[in-house]
Amino acid sequence: MVCFLHRLIAALRSYWDEYRRRNPSAIPSEDAYVPPQLFFNGKVDYFDLQRLGGLLSHLKKTLKDDLASKANIIIDPAEISAISMDDLDEDDESVTQQQRPGGAAAGAGSLARPSWLSSPTLGRANRFLSTAAVSLMNPRRSLTSVEKVKVRTLSVEQRTEEDIEGSHGNDGLLLGRPPDEPDHPITEKSLLEILDGAIMMYNLSVHQQLGKMVGVSDDVHEYAVALKDTEDKIARCPAKRKDILDELTKSQKVFSAKLNHLSRRLAWINATIYSKEKMLDIYWLLQVCIRVIEHSDRTTTLFAFMPEFYMNVAMNSYSALKNYFSPVNSMDELPEYQETLSRLAAILAKHFADPRIVGTDIKDSLMQALASYVCYPHSLRAVERIPEEQRVAMMKNLLAPYEQRPWAQTNWILVRLWRGCGFGYRYTRLPHLLKSKPEDANMPSLQKPCPSTLLQQHMADLLRSDSEMAASFLNSVLNQLNWAFSEFIGMIQEIQQAAERPERNFVDSRQLKVCATCFDLSVSLLRVLEMTITLVPEIFLNWSRPSAELLLRRLAQLINQVLNRVTAEKNLFDRVVNLRLPGLESVDHYPVLVAVTGILVRILVDSDVQG
Secondary structure, three states: OHHHHHHHHHHHHHHHHHHHHHOOOOOOHHHOOOOHHHHOOOOOOOOOOOEOOEOHHHHHHHOHHHHHHHHOEEEOHHHHHHHHHHHHHHHHHHHHHHHOHHHHHHHHHHHOOOHHHHOHHHHHHHHHHHHHHHHHHOOOOOOOOOOOEEEOOOOOOOOOHHHHHOEOOEOHHHOOOOOOOOOOOOOOHHHHHHHHHHHHHHHHHHHHHHHHHHHHHHHHHHHHHHHHHHHHHHHHOOOOOHHHHHHHHHHHHHHHHHHHHHHHHHHHHHHHOOOHHHHHHHHHHHHHHHHHHHHHHOOHHHHHHOEHHHHHHHHHHHHHHHHOOOOOOOHHHOOOHHHHHHHHHHHHHHHOOOOOOOOHHHHHHHHHHHHHHOOOHHHHHHHHHOOHHHHHHHHHHHOOOOOOOOOHHHHHHHHHHHOOOOOOOOOOOOHHHOOOOOOOOOOHHHOOOOOOHHHHHHHHHHHHHOHHHHHHHHHHHHHHHHHHHHHHHHHHHHHHHHHHOOOOOOOOHHHHHHHHHHHHHHHHHHHHHHHHHHHOOHHHHOOOOOOHHHHHHHHHHHHHHHHHHHOOOOOHHHHHHHHOOOOOOOOOHHHHHHHHHHHHHHHHHHHHHHO
16 A cells, blocks of 8 residues: 555646646645545545544534535535434444344345445545546536535445536536635646545555554664674683583574564665655645645634544654654755644644544544654744744643643643753653663653743743633642542552562552553642742732632642652652562652752742742
8 A cells, every 4th residue: 555655646746737737827736735625515425434523414414504604505404314314224223133133144145235345445446446437427417506506425326527527617526615715726626536535545554554664673673682682692601501502503593684684674665665755755745734734724614524534644644754764864854844844833733622623532643743742842843933823822722721621641741841941850761760771762751851931931921911710720730739649649558558468469560550650640740830830930929819829828738748748768658669660660759859849949939039
């Protein structure tokens, strides 16, 4: 699929530019995009793929008035009724099959639809092949030009050439152009559908295959380490132990042969799969997805019709360019790379909290992508280059109360913006872990601190200007800190009791992981409190603010609770830390004590300033 995608992109761009040579008013392939009306005019079948706003049937019911006013499209009521009836039929059928398993199996041979027909990949490929011949299979149907067009979703067998390319008074695939969409030719309608399919193909299979090939590089590294270790053992082996020397020599030959084979394979992959030309193809797909998202965003509520895979491909293609391709091909050398980076940053900053996006998975993916984005200096600077209005809106969404939403990633983003400015917070890895090698040094959490004073200033301005938002945000942070640290103490009590039992015990690794996560959450919440009291000390210390005294009392209570549990010698926390259990490596006195010290220092310093 990887090779097919690259050849498809080459052919697509060639025909696209050929069409522009014949029609100079069309756009070049460098500026290619899929217009947003394809997502809601029913001309393209997206099967059951999820839309940003949820299920298509739900969107047609809830946004039918917006379709009529903004795109001059009226959804056929019969289609909505048919969708509802199909849902009921599927429910009845599933119940019937559960009640009569024998009958369902008996009729499967003659009535069941083959599973391959339900595959989005094969179904879309079948539509590619049928597009050219569709005019020969079906007669043309005349369409009269009316102010508003009633549409129904057409299957491949129902479509004619007129439905795709259009005719007098019929825009074909471009039916229902929104008012904000430019009225100029883009390219041939069939090429738009092929571009749409190429993006879907990358999402369904190509990205996963690119990721699997990166594993060859990891295998080369592992065998190189094993070969070097074996050679060191051979050098230390006494001459009189010929039996051991023979075994080590055999191992050396095996490792050397395997390393030679993998090195050749890696060289082939770098020359063919991860070459500069292939990198430019993936970069072109990234730029196409960015333009599609920007054009769809201008349709306001109709943005909800866009399939989720466009967002996924925008994030995954950037990840592939950054993590998969050879370091020889630098991303900085890509054309208009900095501008593309800023446009992608604007998309992540705006849509990670977009109410038009309802899917839990895609919202989590956007949040994780933004969290990764702020960990690297070049991408963080791209976030700082987006318009100020968007930066302020992003920070306002990050400062929303933590209740009733997934807050851990949000808190982690704020911590990354602060890391490098806090008290004793300029380390990349915890001091007691420096002697051990990390499993993956490229992880976002192991990047060098790169704080953003610009975004910190936006946060300070927001908290200073809106006292209600500041109080609700800090109360939610204090609530979550109380919960996380209490859960952590409860878990280490169970771990300590299990370790002191006379019989042989094994602590569940999942319990250790959850325990370490609660500790890390507690430390990160303390760092957010340190950041807040450093940037806006008057929230706690200016008692003319109605919530200042209450917030300061709550903060003092939590700090006392943390210090009582952590500082006493040979207490519960100290004994668990000394056990050095695998999975609790991050649990130590240093990270929590320096975070608390940072808070106390700022309170003492700023209390004198506040008078």
